[in-house]
Amino acid sequence: MFRRSLTLTIAGIATLIAIAVAVLVPVPYVILLPGPTLNTLGNDPSGQPLIKISGHQTYPTTGHLNMVTVGFNGGPGVRLNIFQALRGWLSPTNAVVPEAEIFPPGQSAQQTHTQDIEQMASSQETATAAALTELHIPYQTVTVVISTHPGYPASTVLKAGDVIEAVNGKPVTGPASLSSAISAHPAGSELQLTVLREGQTLSLQVATKDSGGKPIIGIEVQQQYKFPFTVTIDVGNIGGPSAGMMFALGIIDMLTSDNLTGGKFIAGTGEITPAGQVQPIGGIQQKMAAARSAGATVFLTPSANCANTAGAVPAGLRLAKVSTLSQAVSDLEALKAGKSVPSC
Numbered sequence: 477m478f479r480r481s482l483t484l485t486i487a488g489i490a491t492l493i494a495i496a497v498a499v500l501v502p503v504p505y506v507i508l509l510p511g512p513t514l515n516t517l518g519n520d521p522s523g524q525p526l527i528k529i530s531g532h533q534t535y536p537t538t539g540h541l542n543m544v545t546v547g548f549n550g551g552p553g554v555r556l557n558i559f560q561a562l563r564g565w566l567s568p569t570n571a572v573v574p575e576a577e578i579f580p581p582g583q584s585a586q587q588t589h590t591q592d593i594e595q596m597a598s599s600q601e602t603a604t605a606a607a608l609t610e611l612h613i614p615y616q617t618v619t620v621v622i623s624t625h626p627g628y629p630a631s632t633v634l635k636a637g638d639v640i641e642a643v644n645g646k647p648v649t650g651p652a653s654l655s656s657a658i659s660a661h662p663a664g665s666e667l668q669l670t671v672l673r674e675g676q677t678l679s680l681q682v683a684t685k686d687s688g689g690k691p692i693i694g695i696e697v698q699q700q701y702k703f704p705f706t707v708t709i710d711v712g713n714i715g716g717p718s719a720g721m722m723f724a725l726g727i728i729d730m731l732t733s734d735n736l737t738g739g740k741f742i743a744g745t746g747e748i749t750p751a752g753q754v755q756p757i758g759g760i761q762q763k764m765a766a767a768r769s770a771g772a773t774v775f776l777t778p779s780a781n782c783a784n785t786a787g788a789v790p791a792g793l794r795l796a797k798v799s800t801l802s803q804a805v806s807d808l809e810a811l812k813a814g815k816s817v818p819s820c
């Protein structure tokens with residue numbers, strides 16, 4: 477009896493220790509779950525129009541063109557235990573992924589959020605460019621200096637905010653053409669840059685310097701746009717680039733008299749390029765669940781994400797796969813007319 481009692485006692489203590497370890501010791505995972513969804517034709521979290529356009533005629537819209545998001549539990553400073561992770565695995569709408577997929581090693585949750593907000597701002601600019609490209613409305617692309625590197629020639633000549641318009645008289649059409657223009661001359665060459673600074677055009681001399689066998693001048697640049705009218709998008713504290721396509725569709729719908737939705741509840745996702753290419757995103761299953769829960773009946777899905785939707789499409793949600801903004805517009809027109817569209 478004594479041995480049996482001792483065995484049971486030891487087993488009980490071991491079980492308690494195991495439970496305590498499972499509860500207290502964090503696991504390196506994050507739970508992805510359906511996040512907020514906002515109508516790009518409706519209002520932002522403060523009650524103001526999510527997309528505002530001034531300086532160009534706009535038209536009334538109906539229906540929904542909803543952007544969707546992914547929420548998460550866990551991450552740096554809020555680690556999950558094994559029981560929380562198991563609950564996430566068992567949920568039909570959630571996913572459990574390694575923490576490193578969401579938070580790069582050594583990066584805090586705040587740093588990741590800041591990057592997400594920057595990506596959101598960039599996606600809004602790109603979405604405007606894509607929408608205007610689709611509507612054949614001309615705009616300018618400019619190459620702006622973001623920063624200079626100490627110790628390199630540009631650090632004493634260029635400033636953040638400078639717009640580089642030409643190199644040796646050859647127009648600069650973007651970061652790639654700037655890089656090509658610089659690389660075309662050996663290290664130590666003097667380049668003549670045409671720069672727009674605070675409304676004034678300057679002609680500046682900058683030398684190139686060798687860096688890893690490549691001539692550079694030591695700057696970080698970013699492609700920016702000058703649009704013929706103002707488009708403002710406000711989604712509050714939501715970050716990430718994946719709403720680009722839905723922003724572009726919302727802008728197109730507001731700038732044209734032909735209502736894209738036909739009054740339907742459409743949702744979708746996809747990063748967009750200025751030329752209108754729709755790129756894949758993460759969390760597609762959680763985004764579909766969020767869209768259907770909000771009332772969407774059609775979900776515009778990047779073609780490259782179709783494989784990730786298998787077995788996870790909510791009942792009552794119809795997928796339309798798209799690879800370009802033009803195709804998304806065509807699909808919406810077809811759906812409005814009661815026609816079929818390509819699906820995953």
